[in-house]
Amino acid sequence: xxxxxxxxxxxxxxxxxxxxxxxxxxxxxxxxxxxxxxxxxxxxxxxxxxxxxxxxxxxxxxxxxxxxxxxxxxxxxxxxxxxxxxxxxxxxxxxxxxxxxxxxxxxxxxxxxxxxxxxxxxxxxxxxxxxxxxxxxxxxxxxxxxxxxxxxxxxxxxxxxxxxxxxxxxxxxxxxxxxxxxxxxxxxxxxxxxxxxxxxxxxxxxxxxxxxxxxxxxxxxxxxxxxxxxxxxxxxxxxxxxxxxxxxxxxxxxxxxxxxxxxxxxxxxxxxxxxxxxxxxxxxxxxxxxxxxxxxxxxxxxxxxxxxxxxxxxxxxxxxxxxxxxxxxxxxxxxxxxxxxxxxxxxxxxxxxxxxxxxxxxxxxxxxxxxxxxxxxxxxxxxxxxxxxxxxxxxxxxxxxxxxxxxxxxxxxxxxxxxxxxxxxxxxxxxxxxxxxxxxxxxxxxxxxxxxxxxxxxxxxxxxxxxxxxxxxxxxxxxxxxxxxxxxxxxxxxxxxxxxxxxxxxxxxxxxxxxxxxxxxxxxxxxxxxxxxxxxxxxxxxxxxxxxxxxxxxxxxxxxxxxxxxxxxxxxxxxxxxxxxxxxxxxxxxxxxxxxx
Amino acid sequence: xxxxxxxxxxxxxxxxxxxxxxxxxxxxxxxxxxxxxxxxxxxxxxxxxxxxxxxxxxxxxxxxxxxxxxxxxxxxxxxxxxxxxxxxxxxxxx
Numbered sequence: 001x002x003x004x005x006x007x008x009x010x011x012x013x014x015x016x017x018x019x020x021x022x023x024x025x026x027x028x029x030x031x032x033x034x035x036x037x038x039x040x041x042x043x044x045x046x047x048x049x050x051x052x053x054x055x056x057x058x059x060x061x062x063x064x065x066x067x068x069x070x071x072x073x074x075x076x077x078x079x080x081x082x083x084x085x086x087x088x089x090x091x092x093x094x095x096x097x098x099x100x101x102x103x104x105x106x107x108x109x110x111x112x113x114x115x116x117x118x119x120x121x122x123x124x125x126x127x128x129x130x131x132x133x134x135x136x137x138x139x140x141x142x143x144x145x146x147x148x149x150x151x152x153x154x155x156x157x158x159x160x161x162x163x164x165x166x167x168x169x170x171x172x173x174x175x176x177x178x179x180x181x182x183x184x185x186x187x188x189x190x191x192x193x194x195x196x197x198x199x200x201x202x203x204x205x206x207x208x209x210x211x212x213x214x215x216x217x218x219x220x221x222x223x224x225x226x227x228x229x230x231x232x233x234x235x236x237x238x239x240x241x242x243x244x245x246x247x248x249x250x251x252x253x254x255x256x257x258x259x260x261x262x263x264x265x266x267x268x269x270x271x272x273x274x275x276x277x278x279x280x281x282x283x284x285x286x287x288x289x290x291x292x293x294x295x296x297x298x299x300x301x302x303x304x305x306x307x308x309x310x311x312x313x314x315x316x317x318x319x320x321x322x323x324x325x326x327x328x329x330x331x332x333x334x335x336x337x338x339x340x341x342x343x344x345x346x347x348x349x350x351x352x353x354x355x356x357x358x359x360x361x362x363x364x365x366x367x368x369x370x371x372x373x374x375x376x377x378x379x380x381x382x383x384x385x386x387x388x389x390x391x392x393x394x395x396x397x398x399x400x401x402x403x404x405x406x407x408x409x410x411x412x413x414x415x416x417x418x419x420x421x422x423x424x425x426x427x428x429x430x431x432x433x434x435x436x437x438x439x440x441x442x443x444x445x446x447x448x449x450x451x452x453x454x455x456x457x458x459x460x461x462x463x464x465x466x467x468x469x470x471x472x473x474x475x476x477x478x479x480x481x482x483x484x485x486x487x488x489x490x491x492x493x494x495x496x497x498x499x500x501x502x503x504x505x506x507x508x509x510x511x512x513x514x515x516x517x518x519x520x521x522x523x524x525x526x527x528x529x530x531x532x533x534x535x536x537x538x539x540x541x542x543x544x545x546x547x548x549x550x551x552x553x554x555x556x557x558x559x560x561x562x563x564x565x566x567x568x569x570x571x572x573x574x575x576x577x578x579x580x581x582x583x584x585x586x587x588x589x590x591x592x593x594x595x596x597x
Numbered sequence: 598x599x600x601x602x603x604x605x606x607x608x609x610x611x612x613x614x615x616x617x618x619x620x621x622x623x624x625x626x627x628x629x630x631x632x633x634x635x636x637x638x639x640x641x642x643x644x645x646x647x648x649x650x651x652x653x654x655x656x657x658x659x660x661x662x663x664x665x666x667x668x669x670x671x672x673x674x675x676x677x678x679x680x681x682x683x684x685x686x687x688x689x690x691x
Contacts, residue, residue, distance in 0.1 A: 520612075
């Protein structure tokens with residue numbers, strides 16, 4: 001009985017409280033805590049007896065309901081969930097080297113990996129309460145009986161990508177996770193359940209805490225789907241009762257706001273994983289009317305601080321969490337976090353300024369850390385991965401500077417939220433496609449280099465280091481060699497359907513076809529609908545024959561664009577057509593089109 | 598609409614999309630190099646989830662409709678440029 005006295009519930013909600021909302025066909029189905037436990041108990045039987053006798057369950061489910069059932073069943077069976085940060089063949093291979101006694105639980109249609117697995121994809125969950133299913137024998141120590149969990153039970157190992165290239169597991173005990181969530185509820189002022197819609201995966205620490213654990217421990221009903229597009233987020237919010245909290249990343253938030261679609265009422269926004277600009281925070285609060293909170297934490301520590309960026313740049317530590325200088329005699333801004341739910345003292349991967357009142361400011365990440373749309377890795381890890389590929393003699397990953405002259409805009413002039421990684425590689429005998437294919441098996445696609453540059457040697461300096469400035473120079477040179485952004489070319493196919501039946505024996509490319517192409521290219525350049533453009537002037541100077549290659553140069557101003565289309569005839573490239581296009585100022589045309597739709 | 602003019606429109610939309618994607622995502626291929634029937638993910642053009650969301654934003658702005666991931670054809674839509682173009686042709690409002 002002693003063990004049970006200290007035990008904590010697996011599900012804190014009352015049995016008849018709704019734990020999840022799930023889309024089934026065209027309907028939204030509510031699942032109570034009681035129904036959830038029936039499913040979890042049933043799956044726990046399978047994990048205890050049948051094919052799933054393994055001690056470690058790699059929970060890869062994407063659907064939040066399936067993830068939660070798998071997560072709870074694993075705990076009820078006295079086992080541990082493994083939560084890898086990426087889902088690639090190489091990640092699984094490494095986990096199985098360290099933990100051979102593991103089973104993959106997933107909801108994918110196919111399973112291309114040579115590891116034991118159990119699919120929840122086709123189980124009709126929440127209907128597993130089959131009368132003929134034998135009930136699991138309670139564990140001898142009472143663990144799991146009636147969903148009571150020992151505080152010291154390691155319910156999960158959450159993985160980070162270690163700098164050596166090996167995934168590093170971090171143990172999470174139920175007792176500390178419960179304290180973690182109770183602290184978060186207090187810090188965020190969530191005193192009664194709020195409906196959760198989340199774009200972040202349940203295997204990542206932020207999604208694990210702010211979706212999975214807020215549901216199980218915080219009694220907040222969770223949307224089961226994995227919303228990705230802005231329209232998904234809107235539909236999910238619409239299907240859930242108020243008050244609602246959207247749990248997301250700056251990347252997804254910006255996409256949602258940019259979509260300019262009508263949003264249902266949102267009562268709170270919870271963000272983490274990547275630096276959020278004050279501008280985006282202000283815009284989000286203005287558009288939604290909801291306060292936006294940011295969480296600071298790491299896989300190792302869990303969430304340890306929060307702030308509301310429109311009101312304070314400083315972070316407030318969760319109660320009981322302490323920061324101490326990693327090197328007391330040095331001014332290196334490195335701190336160790338400890339206390340409360342932190343399993344073991346951890347050096348933070350951000351440089352920190354600690355204020356006298358205990359609040360702190362983030363000064364930037366330790367250089368090695370990278371963050372792509374909320375997914376974290378380290379350059380050392382990525383570099384180790386590329387060097388491990390057969391045929392690569394040397395290589396390095398680096399994070400380029402955001403483009404200076406265009407302030408982070410892409411070729412179409414649109415803001416680019418994410419600066420992509422670049423890799424510089426020495427690999428005689430391999431081409432970029434081979435290397436990318438090999439990397440794809442090792443890395444989450446967001447970390448794939450764009451571009452990957454092949455060189456004869458890396459620019460080591462006298463001390464054997466690779467200076468960022470030298471790597472950036474290689475990238476700049478590479479980019480400069482590419483075609484200028486306001487020029488495009490097109491080979492007009494000889495079998496283009498427009499020629500069929502026209503000009504028998506004397507085919508010419510109709511001027512209208514050329515102008516259509518010009519209009520589309522200018523529309524693409526401005527990122528507006530072609531319907532909002534008008535040709536103000538066009539002068540045809542030279543005929544264009546089928547199979548010819550034409551090159552278009554654009555000189556765009558705010559609302560007019562001069563164009564010159566040249567045809568490649570061999571030695572000279574005469575101008576075929578030139579002129580001017582106009583659009584309504586301030587992008588009004590394109591936006592009007594979208595809104596009318 | 599005749600079959601031929603339909604073909605012209607299909608091809609024009611595919612070209613337009615290829616340009617939109619190459620420009621919007623800063624890809625290092627020219628639009629003409631994109632195989633309309635090759636996969637956009639993985640071994641084909643090698644796009645990832647960041648790209649897909651960027652494409653979704655461009656599509657909604659340009660063609661006036663929103664992509665949804667619970668669309669049953671979602672896997673098919675992004676299986677190739679041609680399928681994406683077909684989906685847009687069926688749903689576009691501008």
